[in-house]
Amino acid sequence: MNENKNISSQTATSPSERAGQRLCILGAGESGVGAAYLAQQQGYDVFVSDFGAIADKYKEQLQQWNICFEESGHTEAEILSAVEVVKSPGIPEKAPIIKKLREAGIPVISEIEFAGRYTDAKMICITGSNGKTTTTSLTYHILKNAGLNVGLAGNIGKSFAYQVATEKFDWYVLEISSFMLDDMYRFKADVAVLLNITPDHLDRYEYKLENYAASKYRITQNQTEADYFIYCADDAETIKVLDGKEIAAQQLPFSIEKQLVPGAYLDADNLIINVNKQHFQMSINELALQGKHNIYNSMASGIVAKVLELRNDTMRESMGNFRNIEHRLESVGKISGISFINDSKATNVNSTWYALESMTTDVVLILGGVDKGNDYSMLRDLVKQKVKAIVCLGKDNKRIHDAFEDEVEVIVNTNSAQEATQVAYHLASKGDTVLLSPACASFDLFKNYEDRGNQFKAAVREL
Structure with a gap:
């Protein structure tokens, strides 16, 4: 979607080289405040600017960390002096400050892009119009129960950047929205999951579904043959874009309408997963998440687990005892x-x-x-x-x-x-x-x- 032609020049190498370089964070919510903390840790001169009021809990954190911030408006001179800007996913491209940054050629990136530079953890990234929070939570539940050292972040839980700054995880399960993907450039998903594409947030995409779909497919960018792309073979919009696209990663589809090997499918009332000679079977009646849409979500999470070669007993137990997130059914x-x-x-x-x-x-x-x-x-x-x-x-x-x-x-x-x-x-x-x-x-x-x-x-x- 967005062209960030100067992006490569801003991948800082060491804290000493970054010392004194201005990094601006736009938006002081969970992701912005987490990015500010990580940026400070990495030696940047950090300035946080929010066009609206900042919630008290985030204000207190910024004050505690001695990070400069402003609220209820943007001081353009401060922002335009930055070498790079980390933008909240909620700020649209048409916002005047974003237009000025683009005109000035100052790179604008997402928190995911920024935090990804400072961790060697493997990334499992999940997107889609619907079901991504449930699937992300279920995937994390399975991996954690299997004993993996794993973090949960993105559009859910504590900020990814804050966790990169304060934790040392080997794996992350990230829920990623289209808005985050729009400002993602070098970041790579080791395992990318695309659940579905249905009309949503079209006001941010010129009311064109193809623009929104292209944004979702950014989750596959930078993937190599060693990586995995998991997607729903029953979703018409997903398949429409996939047919005209070259994906470097190994493709693992799931379906409740046809048998797919490698991939996941239904055989009567049994969910079957076959990936890299790894086989898994479980009755859909034993799944914690019921309903057709949740069979899809369970298939996606199950394929991730089999890619990681987790044990069937652990998977079966986790997929049977998972409790859905608050506010979702x-x-x-x-x-x-x-x-x-x-x-x-x-x-x-x-x-x-x-x-x-x-x-x-x-x-x-x-x-x-x-x-x-x-x-x-x-x-x-x-x-x-x-x-x-x-x-x-x-x-x-x-x-x-x-x-x-x-x-x-x-x-x-x-x-x-x-x-x-x-x-x-x-x-x-x-x-x-x-x-x-x-x-x-x-x-x-x-x-x-x-x-x-x-x-x-x-x-x-x-x-």
Whole structure:
């Protein structure tokens, strides 16, 4: 996507050579503050700049480390004096400060690119429009249980850069978003996993799916014949791009529709993995993660485990006892025979499709928020089959009403998590499921999807 023509000149060699060189960090969230700490450790003159307010916990860390920072605006002279800039993935290319940096020819890179320079650990990198947090967490769970010295980072957990500065892991399992990949140049994944490509964040990609898909495929750049590329053979967009692309790494596909060797596939109710003469078999009924989408996630994680030649017993145990992450199809409990599930992390239509697909009861669906140009048509069949009522949780719900008024008899508007939960509870009957799976971002009524999920869980406890 982005051209960083000066990138090679900025790969610093030793702390003494870096002494006094200005490195600027844009954005003081988890990744930015971690990158600042690593940069300081590496001898740079570090300056952190955030256009918004910096959270107290990050401000305290920067003060504790004596790192210069500013908030609620950018001092351009300070930033444009940098030899290199590490950018938060949330800052778009159209931001004025990024345009000025590009014009000045100052390299702009991601935290992943920066931190990767200072570790010899092997990298397992997982991306995709949906399922990447679950797959990353499951892969980490399997590797850790197998006794590997492994870290978990990227879009999840503690900052990768901070861990590089403070830990000594042999392996990292990294959840990587398209925004991180856009500013990744020399970094290499030893094992790259691409789960799927569906429309998401298209406002950052000129509303062109092919631009977004190209961004996802940056996960394969710099790979060699000694590396691995794991992908879903059933995903149309993934295959469309792959057909016209040369990948140096060894390719390991997975599918629930056809048999693939090498790779992973289903044989009746058995998940089969065959990689490099390594064979694994497990009943899908024994997997901790249920639902069609989670068979894909388990296949991807299982292939990684077999590439690393982990023992089948360890894999079987880990894939059977894994507990999913918070806010992703998280069981909140049962009240009056009604199940409550928190899927607040479902911020796009595809994630909500996967959630509905895994439901085995009638559903009261809590939907809505900041609509990123959603196409709700793909949900219609599942809504018609499984959803008895929709509770809208957002400031503007017109598009949800327009999309589903012919499929569902009851669509109700609410303005808070507490109100939405109470309304959903009264609309549900014993044996039903109340599912918070919004298909939208959360920023109209909440700080983020975690805040939305936590408020929902608190409201359930109050019923």
